[in-house]
């Protein structure tokens with residue numbers, strides 16, 4: 001696994017998404033419920049940043065049309081998006097948040113529309 005620093009742990013305000021670029025990949029970081037999650041920072045419906053959305057109950061809601069994605073699995077929970085978003089392994093080490101964007105199991109970041 002290749003871990004890369006994404007941000008400082010102190011940068012993650014609970015339930016407030018933070019966009020970062022990790023090894024050239026846009027990542028949306030979220031601290032919620034005592035855990036940290038990292039998902040691809042692009043909605044699978046259209047090319048907008050999920051990090052500009054809202055977080056509640058382990059879900060991030062796309063600000064544009066309201067599709068919600070499970071932060072733990074990346075699963076899409078409602079239309080109009082129909083594809084899951086990629087989730088990335090994330091960990092806190094000392095004062096840093098590290099993400100591995102090279103290992104996103106079982107998910108895709110492909111958008112629904114070209």
Ligand code: FES
Pocket residue numbers: 043044045046047048062063064065066067079080081
């Ligand atoms: S762009 Fe995200 S739901 Fe449409």
